[in-house]
Amino acid sequence: MLAYWYFMFVYFDTDLAHAFSSISRDANFIDHTSELGWKEDQRIRPIVVDPGLYLARRTQIFRATEKRPMPNAFKVFTGSQWVILSRPFLEYCIFAWDNLPRTLLMYVNNVALAQEVYYHTVICNSPEFKNTTINADLRYMVWDNPPKMEPLFLGKSNYDQMVQSGAAFARQFAKNDPVLDMVDSQILKRSGNRAAPGAWCTARKSWFVDPCSQWDDVNVIRPGKQVEKFAESLKNLVDDSNLESNQCV
Known part of the structure; x- marks a missing residue:
């Protein structure tokens, strides 16, 4: 597993589309x-x-x-x-x-x-x-105190807090860190060198058959479990921004 400078927890475009469909399309996360x-x-x-x-x-x-x-x-x-x-x-x-x-x-x-x-x-x-x-960039990062130029590398000790944060992205990770395998297996449900499966993967599921060796409609939206936390986090951010207390001040 190569290093990711940041990654998407929910990963699938379908998950993102589902979460963002509940908020205004004019919103700017900055x-x-x-x-x-x-x-x-x-x-x-x-x-x-x-x-x-x-x-x-x-x-x-x-x-x-x-x-x-x-x-x-x-x-x-x-x-x-x-x-x-x-x-x-x-x-x-x-x-x-x-x-x-x-x-x-x-x-x-x-x-x-x-x-x-x-x-x-x-x-x-x-x-x-x-x-x-x-006023958010949808990323999970851990900083030194006082903060340096780059956030700390994330590892297994950060995994639970990362998942519970509801963030869409996180950074940064060391090359071949075991926490990346945890993300693959526990969040993305990805095994071996296969692609992360989505609703469009229609092949029979088994340990020796890649479910994405056959696929149907790539526009099918079937959000995964992790997107529920991300969608909740999005809603809270939007509700806070509607108070206009953190907008351009």
Whole structure:
């Protein structure tokens, strides 16, 4: 079993489709905050240039000697780089009918780790979309105290808490860690080197026959047991966001 930087507990697209069908299709899952802390002086204000944007070869970014002031035309937000965004919001980012996404694209072009700033700042400065945010990235991670740049590696000791968390994703895992086999066998019901079975797998089930050696309608949705916990977690997140106490503040 190879290492996963993150994985999906419910795994199947059918499970995700079932869980997300109970919430608004306009919801944007984006962990965000305007409390920049140390990131203001170390990430936002420094001017960086990534030569990889202009050259074919990979090179290290370099920093300007001076720092720029914080903008006053918009408020900067930051957060997790892992986001789940709605189609209407992404269309807004592409077509930019009020020019805000293009303005911010030029600004974050010189920001270190722009993926932790761009969408967060666009959505929270847009009157049309700021109330569609759900302040979560649907991931289970364990951090040092104080947190370092990367979360801790997860293992068997984290398994029960991972499963009970109701998260869709988790990271990070060491290569060939036994906990990955536990996920395969206990959650995904995957055996050997076979694919994780779904409702479309129609072959006779036995220890020597792969149920997915025959398949029927791939659009069949039959959610697994784990998706119930994920769906409950989604509902709680949406209910909390409706209070508007954690939206773009």
